[in-house]
Amino acid sequence: MLNLLRIELFKISRRPRTYIAFAAIAAIVFIFQFAFKADGQSYMNLLLQSVKDTFEFERVRAINGYFMCYIILNTLLIQVPILVALIAADSISGEANMGTLRLLISKPISRTQLILVKFAAATIFTILLLLWMAITSLIFSMLIFGVDDMLIFRSKGDESQILLITKDDVIWRYLAAFAYATVALTVIAALSLFLSIFAENSIGPIIATVCIVIVCTIISNINVPVIDKNVKPFLFTSYLVGWKGFFYIATNSEGIPIKGSVENWPAIRKSLLILLLHIGVLVAASVIIFKKKDILS
Amino acid sequence: MSTIIRVNHLSKQFKDTKAVDDLSFTVNEGDVYGFLGQNGAGKSTTIRMLLSLVAPSGGEINIFEKKLSTHRSEILRSVGAVIEKPDLYKYLSAYDNLSIFARMSGVKITRQLLMKQLQMVGLAERSGSKVRTFSQGMKQRLGIAVALVHDPALIILDEPTNGLDPQGIADMRNLILNLSNKMGKTVLISSHLLSEIELIANRMIIIHKGKKMVEGNVADLLDPAHSLIQIETHNNDAAREKIKQTKWNSFLQADKQLRLMMNKEDVPQLINDLVAMQVQLLSVNSSHSLENYFLSLTTLPGNVEPFAN
Numbered sequence: 324m325l326n327l328l329r330i331e332l333f334k335i336s337r338r339p340r341t342y343i344a345f346a347a348i349a350a351i352v353f354i355f356q357f358a359f360k361a362d363g364q365s366y367m368n369l370l371l372q373s374v375k376d377t378f379e380f381e382r383v384r385a386i387n388g389y390f391m392c393y394i395i396l397n398t399l400l401i402q403v404p405i406l407v408a409l410i411a412a413d414s415i416s417g418e419a420n421m422g423t424l425r426l427l428i429s430k431p432i433s434r435t436q437l438i439l440v441k442f443a444a445a446t447i448f449t450i451l452l453l454l455w456m457a458i459t460s461l462i463f464s465m466l467i468f469g470v471d472d473m474l475i476f477r478s479k480g481d482e483s484q485i486l487l488i489t490k491d492d493v494i495w496r497y498l499a500a501f502a503y504a505t506v507a508l509t510v511i512a513a514l515s516l517f518l519s520i521f522a523e524n525s526i527g528p529i530i531a532t533v534c535i536v537i538v539c540t541i542i543s544n545i546n547v548p549v550i551d552k553n554v555k556p557f558l559f560t561s562y563l564v565g566w567k568g569f570f571y572i573a574t575n576s577e578g579i580p581i582k583g584s585v586e587n588w589p590a591i592r593k594s595l596l597i598l599l600l601h602i603g604v605l606v607a608a609s610v611i612i613f614k615k616k617d618i619l620s
Numbered sequence: 621m622s623t624i625i626r627v628n629h630l631s632k633q634f635k636d637t638k639a640v641d642d643l644s645f646t647v648n649e650g651d652v653y654g655f656l657g658q659n660g661a662g663k664s665t666t667i668r669m670l671l672s673l674v675a676p677s678g679g680e681i682n683i684f685e686k687k688l689s690t691h692r693s694e695i696l697r698s699v700g701a702v703i704e705k706p707d708l709y710k711y712l713s714a715y716d717n718l719s720i721f722a723r724m725s726g727v728k729i730t731r732q733l734l735m736k737q738l739q740m741v742g743l744a745e746r747s748g749s750k751v752r753t754f755s756q757g758m759k760q761r762l763g764i765a766v767a768l769v770h771d772p773a774l775i776i777l778d779e780p781t782n783g784l785d786p787q788g789i790a791d792m793r794n795l796i797l798n799l800s801n802k803m804g805k806t807v808l809i810s811s812h813l814l815s816e817i818e819l820i821a822n823r824m825i826i827i828h829k830g831k832k833m834v835e836g837n838v839a840d841l842l843d844p845a846h847s848l849i850q851i852e853t854h855n856n857d858a859a860r861e862k863i864k865q866t867k868w869n870s871f872l873q874a875d876k877q878l879r880l881m882m883n884k885e886d887v888p889q890l891i892n893d894l895v896a897m898q899v900q901l902l903s904v905n906s907s908h909s910l911e912n913y914f915l916s917l918t919t920l921p922g923n924v925e926p927f928a929n
Contacts, residue, residue, distance in 0.1 A: 330720050337712055422707025426766070429671040429701050430724040431693040617634075618673040 324436060331444040335410065341448070344406035345455050348399065352459040355395050356467055359386060388465030389473040389493045393570065395460040396500070404511040404536050404563075405529075406452060411445035411515035412528035415613070419523040419620035434614045438516070442606050445512040446505075453501050453508065461497055475570050486572050492582050500566040503591070506598050507566070510559045511536065513605035520613050523620050536560060559601045565594035622649045623685065624774055624806045625670065630679035632665050632830075639665040641830040643679070647774075647808055647823070652800045654817030654824030654838065655810035662830035663810040664704060667778045670808075671701055683774065697726055700772035702780055706763020710752035714743050714762050717751060718769055725770035734769070741765045741795075757788040764795060775799060777809045781816060789816075796820050818842060834873055836881055847884045848907040850877060854900040862897045 335341050359366065363386040415438075418424035427437060473493050475486040488496070514535065518528035539560035542550060555561045568591045573584035585591065625647035632640040640662045647653040657663045668674040670681060672692050681688040683695045708717045715734060722729045738744045741761035751759065760780065767775055777796070781789045797820055799805040811817050817824050818838060825835040840846060853859040856878045863872055863880075868890060871880040880890070884906055894901060 326723055330723060333716075334709065334712070334720070337709075337716075339711070421709065422705060423709060425668070425671075425673050425703045426701075426707070426721065427724070428673050429696060429699070429703065430721065431696040431726060432724060433693065615675070617675060618668065 324440060327432060327436060327440045328443055331440050332447060335444055335448060340409060340413075344409060344452055347406060348403075348452065348456055349459055351399060351402075352395055352456070352463070355398075355460075356391065356464060359391060359394075360467065384471045385474050386468060387471040387473070388461065388468045389470065389488075389490065389497075391464035391468050392461040392497065393473065393475065395464070396456070396504075396566070399456060399460070401540075401563075403452065403456070403508060405533055407445070407449050407508050407511045408515045408529050408532040408536075410448050411512040412519050412532055413525040414441040414445060414516050415519040416522040416525045416528050417519075419618075420525065422620065424620055425618050428618050435610050438606070438610045438613050442513060442516055442609070445516060446509050449508045449512050450505055453505050457497070457501050473570075475572075477571065486570070487580060488570065488572055489580075489582060492572075496569040499569045503566040503569070503595065506595060506602075507559075507563045510563075510598050510601045510605070513602045513609070514559075517605045517609045517612075520609055520616065556597075559598060562594040562598050565591060565598075568594070623647070624649050624651070624683065625653075625808065626682040626685075627666075627670075628680045628682075630666065630669060630681065631677050632662075632669060632674060633677040639830050640669070640676075643827065643830065643832055645825050645832065645835055647806060649806055650800065650804060651823050652796060652807045652809065652821045654821030655808060655827070656812070656814060656817050656824055657810075657827040658812050661812075661827045663812075663827065664778055665830075666827070667701075667703065667776055667808075667810060670776060671699070671703065672696070673703070697770070698773045699776060700767035700770065700774070701776040701778070702760070702763040702767050703776075703778045705782070706759050706766070708751050708759065708762060708766065711750060713748050713750055714738060714754070714765075715747040717762065718765055721766045722769040727770040729769075737765045737769050738762075740768075756783045757785065757791075760784060760788065760792065764792075768799075773806060775805050775807045777807065779810055779812070781811070781813075793820055832873075834879075834881060836873075841881060843883075845883050845885070846881055848873075849880045849882060849884075849887060849890070850905045850907060851879070851894070852902040852904075853878065853894075854902065859894070859899045862899060863894075866893060866897075868893065 367385055415424065418427060428434065470490055472490050473488045475488065477484045477486060511532065515528055515532045518531045519525070522528050539558045540563075543555055543558050543560040568587060569585060571586040572580045573586045574580050623646050625645075627646070628644050630640055630643045631638065643662070643666060655663050655666070665674060669676050670683070670688070672688060684698060686695055688695055709720070712720070715738065718734050718737060719729060722734065727733075735744055735747065738747050741764055743758060743762055743765065746754070746758070751762065754762065760783070764777075764780070767777070780796075781792050784792060793816075796807055796809060800807055800820075809817070809821065821838050823836065824838050824841065826833040834841065834848065851859065860872070860878055863869060863878075868880060868882075871882040873879040873881060882890070887904065887906070891901065891904060
């Protein structure tokens with residue numbers, strides 16, 4: 324298995340399309356950083372407009388590395404599924420398209436092994452992509468904008484809320500958030516891999532993955548009680564942004580944030596569990612279907 | 621001489637199409653076994669079933685005297701194959717492609733081994749070049765190197781001369797003959813060209829619409845003196861069993877009809893023997909030579925009722 328995984332990673336590393344995702348992330352992060360360096364105060368004024376009378380905070384201090392990373396993640400983690408799909412959706416369909424699938428299957432490796440290795444490789448790619456995001460959006464932002472206490476803007480029902488996390492209480496939250504995002508994006512990788520089994524070129528599964536993510540995201544954002552109760556809890560898109568939960572710090576009875584706390588641990592645990600369940604079902608379905616599939620490409 | 625491939629009553633149904641229909645044949649150790657049939661006859665589907673790419677709808681495949689369905693990995697470790705086009709990773713070099721597939725075959729690789737393999741197919745000087753820059757002939761040779769890198773005992777080549785120029789075809793022919801004569805490999809090669817099989821194979825089978833038409837030694841099958849004798853009796857199954865007990869067994873064709881590929885001169889003797897065995901004959905017919913017969917298959921697709929004159 325390890326030998327196969329090494330081969331798979333070698334193949335991914337040699338494909339130019341692999342680096343498109345890394346380049347895209349770097350470009351978006353750089354544009355954000357440049358824009359905030361040039362005119363971050365306007366953005367901050369806009370954000371603090373509604374709460375300026377009730378919240379005391381130096382606006383210059385608010386734009387720091389931690390805050391920048393949060394803003395970037397808020398935007399990027401919605402688009403990254405497409406980048407993950409670029410590689411994962413190519414797993415089987417790409418081999419079928421190149422004609423190498425029949426050669427792979429005629430080797431003394433089982434189809435189960437092949438699917439598991441493809442999934443593992445897609446997961447590693449996802450981890451590397453998030454690691455790159457962490458480097459560019461967090462570490463580079465810390466270097467460019469410095470480090471300070473972190474402001475979080477949160478919509479809670481009809482109200483807007485601002486939370487303040489002290490700078491010595493932030494890094495672990497980012498580590499946890501990136502770990503959560505890895506699990507969330509691995510669902511996308513598993514979905515792409517599953518769709519990849521049915522196609523003989525990678526365009527179809529990439530488009531199908533993106534369409535599913537878009538449709539499910541729209542459904543996840545529809546506020547209708549019947550959907551809230553019967554549909555949303557089962558959609559993986561309802562949990563893709565669950566990483567934000569690590570930044571929703573708990574407060575005491577006087578409204579003062581409690582250092583090292585998270586408002587709703589059970590919700591985070593439940594989200595993670597549902598995402599892991601999606602991964603398990605999608606990978607198992609991929610194995611079962613692929614084992615029975617006639618390779619005619 | 622042991623049996624390398626034994627296929628029994630193999631069939632494959634794709635929705636409403638029967639691609640392979642009750643096919644049985646054997647390939648012996650050291651054979652260059654020609655698998656002949658027009659396009660769409662079921663050759664590629666059969667080969668894909670031999671390599672476990674396609675699951676049979678019925679029947680059994682034994683390779684190295686082991687069931688493919690239960691000993692897949694063990695069997696495939698000793699099989700090398702080029703299936704239709706030799707498609708490889710175009711964005712990788714010849715060396716990287718060879719290295720990847722060698723490792724997948726479970727071979728402990730060294731640079732020396734890989735370069736030796738590339739040298740054998742005349743690609744050593746292009747080992748670092750990307751496959752996308754290769755001609756069809758070069759890709760085909762690299763495909764052969766990939767098929768041979770783990771030193772398999774059985775080599776399966778599906779239409780290996782497709783898309784090659786005359787020199788490429790001659791090179792491929794020499795390579796296959798070398799594999800058999802000098803390296804003692806067993807080779808199963810499919811083709812739609814009788815002339816190609818005639819030059820390299822010692823045994824062959826012809827299939828048409830998924831069914832076996834004829835199987836035997838190439839020299840015997842192509843001998844103009846040989847004809848296909850079709851016998852009709854009151855009970856063909858019983859007659860077949862009786863023939864199996866006689867010297868005529870080696871001429872008997874393993875298909876549903878009662879047919880023997882044999883010298884026409886020997887037909888009176890065959891009839892005498894059948895009468896002596898109390899087989900009630902209804903008719904005995906002689907068909908075209910194999911070459912004419914195969915020509916009729918390839919020129920009149922769909923309109924042929926094989927061997928039924």
